[in-house]
Amino acid sequence: MNQQDQPTNEVKATQPSVGRLAVPVWIFIVALLLGYRGCVHVDQAGGAFAFDARIYGPYRTPKELENLQPTGDDGGYKKGEAQYQIYCAGCHQAGGGGTPGVFPPLAGSDWVLAEGPNRIIRVVLYGLAGPVTVAGKSFNNSMPGLGEALTDEQIAQVLTYVRGSKDWGNKATPVTAAQVKAARDAEKARPSGKQFSQPEIDAIAVQ
């Protein structure tokens, strides 16, 4: 038994009392403010939690709604997006970012965003091989040509999507089937499947 447990006859002058709050109020206020800031951040960072006054259930994202709008003449943009997912996204990725060091990016690529689609049409038609420089980075890989597999229209659609993809921030002019046909005719002498190299592409007029 220690000293404290001894009964005592002393009468305390005042009774012990409990304060109203064991924790200072300002801690709650700071926590609330931090929580609020966190919610604002999640809201602005996008993703599934982002608030958009145009979204009502059962729809979830603006992107989803865009896909459901009546299809006016979008120059084949939406169809191109579907083609892209089938033929291109395997290497260049759904977001157009490519794979660093292996597959060049299409988003923000100087090849894609050239003033005219002349060169990029030929890349899709015949493919591309050997060392290339895209957006300041070097790549050395082999892309097969898709000229046999796709029609002029499909190539035009997929390039319209790649050059104008709103998701990637690309804003180059759309491509028409006539432009693809013109490129095919101009390269008639070229054996199908013979891939282009960077020097050959550079020799071709941009527009």
Added chain:
Amino acid sequence: MNNGPFLFLGSFVALLLSWLGLVVVPQVQLRDLQPVKNDTTGKYYPLQRLGLARQGAEVYRANACYTCHSQQVRQEGYRFRAVLEKVGTNETELATALMKLNPRWQQSDAELFAQAEGEALTDMEHLTLQQKASLEARFDSTKVSEYGAKLRFDFIPTGADIEVRKWGVRASVAADYLYDDPLMLGSQRIGPDLSNVGNRWPEAGWQLHHLYHPRTKVEGSTMPDYRFLFEKRRIGAAPSPAALQLTGDLAPADGWEIVPTADALALVAYLQSLKVTEALFEAPTTVAP
């Protein structure tokens, strides 16, 4: 009452937060709503109610129609359905193209496909957005369009309100109520939803007879008669063209007729103005081919 100021502050903060969340934040989010122009028809939606329809909204309010009727269509989801719009000239190519969409179909079905112009394809009636996109791309990757064949994908909003009860074609959204003041959304559905009643029962005569005695138009209706919106009066020099055509027990005595009052006509004009079919960005109705 030692903690008076503290309690006051607490309840004040509680009220302040609800006011912020229920009034201020929605106001900030939705204050920029504007009527939108339909590029096809050149008309704006929504439009303000004018004249009789506007007065009718007051009659609707005064009679508390919103107690039993809601004005809000719910939508649970959406789907697509593939329709063979044109079969084109080459049956074999078409069958090959369609076999890419569904492996269960066979080349021997070519003749069936050739007769299916304008029809929805079986097994292709509940497509998701992803399925639709991949089927569309697969169909496009064939050369069948050179022979004039065309596949269309119908967009269909789904939900019991839309498909079973047929109360509307899409979900109701904030823009639909832009000019409604006060908002009479309703909270109970003792009667059917009225957000689209102007399309369902467009005739004024139907509405008037229904208001006078709902059972004449809808069997087993539990809606009360709104006879005080009508006037029973002696036929003057000639019967009024607006008089109700009533038979049996409801028919007034000879020399008398039942005519709608101004309130009844206004209410009917309001009901006729209730139409929610316009496609909006936030509430698409159908994707045009």
